[in-house]
Amino acid sequence: MSDVSKSIKFYSGEDIPLELHKVRIVQKLHLVPVERRLEALYEAGFNTFRLDTKDVFLDMLTDSGTNAMSDRQLGAMMIADDAYAGSQSFVRYQKAVEDVLGKKYLLPVHQGRAAENIISNAYVRKGSVVPMNYHFTTAMAHITQYGGRIEELLYDEAYVIRSRHPFKGNMNLEKLEECIKKHGASNIPFIRMEASTNLIGGQPFSIENLRAVHAIAGKYGIRLVLDASLLGENAWLVKQREEEFKNKSMGEIILEMTGMADLIYFSARKLSSSRGGGICTNNEKIFKELEPLVPLFEGFLTYGGMSVREIEAIAVGLYETLDEGMICQSPQFIEYLVNALDSKGVPVVTPAGVLGCHIDAMNICSHIPQTQYPAGAFAAAFYLISGVRGMERGSVSNQRDEYGNETYADMELLRLAIPRRVFTLSQIKYVEDRILWLYENRHLIGGLKFIYEPPVLRFFMGGLEPVDDWAQKLLAKFREDFGDSL
Numbered sequence: 001m002s003d004v005s006k007s008i009k010f011y012s013g014e015d016i017p018l019e020l021h022k023v024r025i026v027q028k029l030h031l032v033p034v035e036r037r038l039e040a041l042y043e044a045g046f047n048t049f050r051l052d053t054k055d056v057f058l059d060m061l062t063d064s065g066t067n068a069m070s071d072r073q074l075g076a077m078m079i080a081d082d083a084y085a086g087s088q089s090f091v092r093y094q095k096a097v098e099d100v101l102g103k104k105y106l107l108p109v110h111q112g113r114a115a116e117n118i119i120s121n122a123y124v125r126k127g128s129v130v131p132m133n134y135h136f137t138t139a140m141a142h143i144t145q146y147g148g149r150i151e152e153l154l155y156d157e158a159y160v161i162r163s164r165h166p167f168k169g170n171m172n173l174e175k176l177e178e179c180i181k182k183h184g185a186s187n188i189p190f191i192r193m194e195a196s197t198n199l200i201g202g203q204p205f206s207i208e209n210l211r212a213v214h215a216i217a218g219k220y221g222i223r224l225v226l227d228a229s230l231l232g233e234n235a236w237l238v239k240q241r242e243e244e245f246k247n248k249s250m251g252e253i254i255l256e257m258t259g260m261a262d263l264i265y266f267s268a269r270k271l272s273s274s275r276g277g278g279i280c281t282n283n284e285k286i287f288k289e290l291e292p293l294v295p296l297f298e299g300f301l302t303y304g305g306m307s308v309r310e311i312e313a314i315a316v317g318l319y320e321t322l323d324e325g326m327i328c329q330s331p332q333f334i335e336y337l338v339n340a341l342d343s344k345g346v347p348v349v350t351p352a353g354v355l356g357c358h359i360d361a362m363n364i365c366s367h368i369p370q371t372q373y374p375a376g377a378f379a380a381a382f383y384l385i386s387g388v389r390g391m392e393r394g395s396v397s398n399q400r401d402e403y404g405n406e407t408y409a410d411m412e413l414l415r416l417a418i419p420r421r422v423f424t425l426s427q428i429k430y431v432e433d434r435i436l437w438l439y440e441n442r443h444l445i446g447g448l449k450f451i452y453e454p455p456v457l458r459f460f461m462g463g464l465e466p467v468d469d470w471a472q473k474l475l476a477k478f479r480e481d482f483g484d485s486l
């Protein structure tokens, strides 16, 4: 294995992820008592998005904008060039995009979903169909907002929770051909490939698969769009799992992937450990089609709604994505937690992917019907007994269909995000310990119901409540087992 931190062996034979960085700025954390956590849950409508961080111990909601930044990024932010137009910070951003992603035209946007808005505005019309390996919440919301719909074309293996398949994010090639033949290429504005498919457990696709998708897109003259928000980790897993690439550098692998996309967009909150986003291409026509939308929705073409400090941090962060010793940190911590839980019988998505550890609430809470949101309930219960905030990735995160009916998610997952270089191993062990306790006491967890449901992206601000007094009973059991522990 060409794994940088694992190439350092322990005399004891222990196999643990070793941090290849030191901590120089820290933030104090608090663990409020379990009774306060129950109050906080009621205040937040049993929705972890609505918790205040003053009530959160380990914040594993997301990796978005929460990855640790490097000394070099912070240093670069101090020398940013403040200008409405023509900022040299933007020139450095352009150069980084060209060097790392191989694309010469760059449009800045304030975050990933802004790119999705612009691309959907330009290309999606009523009746459009957008095939993709799997949807991401905001990508789907923008496509449907402009009258289109999506088709998710994964292989069956992608939905198998305990699997050894190295590339569960692969696009199903037969289904892609069928989809194009059924709807006609003219109704398909683009094919979207999401690197490290977020909602099915951060699962990567292979370059072999991307090559095949690229060939099909070319055959029918359809644009290939790459959501590169988690590209670095996908590339790192390609290096670990795809024979052809095991001796290639991160830079070579990334360019191999980006070279096939007509259009790339990304959330820099994820891709380069900072803020902001971007759209890039080598195709001048595409660039010209999207360009006018940036000043309309985002800001002038050399800042796109971002501060120049953020732009400097993105540029440095893009180069750092090429550093295996940096990019391996999050997936290795995830692998550690996934394997620890898996070995003790807790159902988790395997193989370990990127972004976080994904726990199978559908299985753990099989006594809770999907109509009562098992993943939402498990996320709330886990916060209650640990102070750790994860994110529901199940039916609460789904949107209703065009007739207002519930659409139930394929998977009901609790995602515990492990952002890059943020948590220590003892904190990960605390998470493992509390998940094991909750797993033992899973029969005490009950369902949830909506008391306030926003029409769009309901998971962000929606409010729920328990169907009965299960949260109080869970708290009582916690006190019984842990005494006066926080």
Ligand SMILES: Cc1ncc(COP(=O)(O)O)c(C=O)c1O
Residues within 6 Å of the ligand: 064, 111, 112, 113, 114, 136, 138, 139, 194, 198, 227, 229, 230, 266, 267, 268, 269, 270, 276, 277
């Ligand atoms: C794969 C993927 N695409 C797009 C986005 C949207 O990016 P942002 O949150 O910056 O709007 C995200 C955010 O988590 C994501 O994971």
